[in-house]
Amino acid sequence: MAEMYSRNRLTLPGFAVAAYVALGGLALAQAAEPVSPKLTPKLLDLLRKEMLSINDASQEILAALVTGDDARVAELAQQVHDSFILRQSMTPEDKVDLMAAVPEGFVQQDRAFHEISAALAQAARDGDRARQQEQFSRMTEACSACHAQYATDRFPDFAE
Ligand code: HEC
Numbered sequence: 001m002a003e004m005y006s007r008n009r010l011t012l013p014g015f016a017v018a019a020y021v022a023l024g025g026l027a028l029a030q031a032a033e034p035v036s037p038k039l040t041p042k043l044l045d046l047l048r049k050e051m052l053s054i055n056d057a058s059q060e061i062l063a064a065l066v067t068g069d070d071a072r073v074a075e076l077a078q079q080v081h082d083s084f085i086l087r088q089s090m091t092p093e094d095k096v097d098l099m100a101a102v103p104e105g106f107v108q109q110d111r112a113f114h115e116i117s118a119a120l121a122q123a124a125r126d127g128d129r130a131r132q133q134e135q136f137s138r139m140t141e142a143c144s145a146c147h148a149q150y151a152t153d154r155f156p157d158f159a160e
Pocket residue numbers: 035036047048051052054055058106109110111113139140142143144146147150151154
């Protein structure tokens with residue numbers, strides 16, 4: 001009995017520490033890290049313009065998807081891809097500012113998002129409806145994943 005008691009005394013705190021470390025690691029991996037405050041006024045303006053334009057485009061893509069308009073899906077998804085703020089409308093100096101301001105994870109999520117839009121455009125050019133649905137769903141997941149991690153100041157509902 002005494003032995004069991006002492007084993008519990010050792011095991012429970014051990015478990016608590018392990019759980020604490022595991023949860024702490026998880027929280028760290030997904031820690032909200034708003035990027036807007038880190039941007040220059042010009043970059044923030046570009047980012048917002050880009051967001052409004054991809055927001056419009058993604059709604060139009062949905063309308064085209066559900067009406068089987070492959071050509072329109074291809075055109076819009078290609079536009080989303082090409083409007084990439086990390087490549088367009090930026091002087092070389094802006095690019096230096098941006099890279100210095102945002103975390104690597106943000107750059108990766110932005111790149112992944114634009115790769116998905118290219119894949120969606122390709123699926124639409126191929127006339128592959130199932131793949132279009134799949135890529136569109138990956139696209140909306142990419143929107144929320146980035147907002148949940150990097151835009152909790154703008155979208156506080158993601159902060160919980
Ligand atoms: C790589 C990260 C990232 C991705 C991907 C992303 N966003 Fe955003 N979005 C942001 C950030 C950061 C803000 C906050 C900008 C600010 O502070 O105003 C934002 C803001 C917005 C806004 C508010 C713009 C405004 O100023 O009113 C809309 C709308 C929006 N995003 C839509 C979308 C949609 C739709 C998608 C996917 C099709 C998407 N975003 C994908 C990072 C992202």
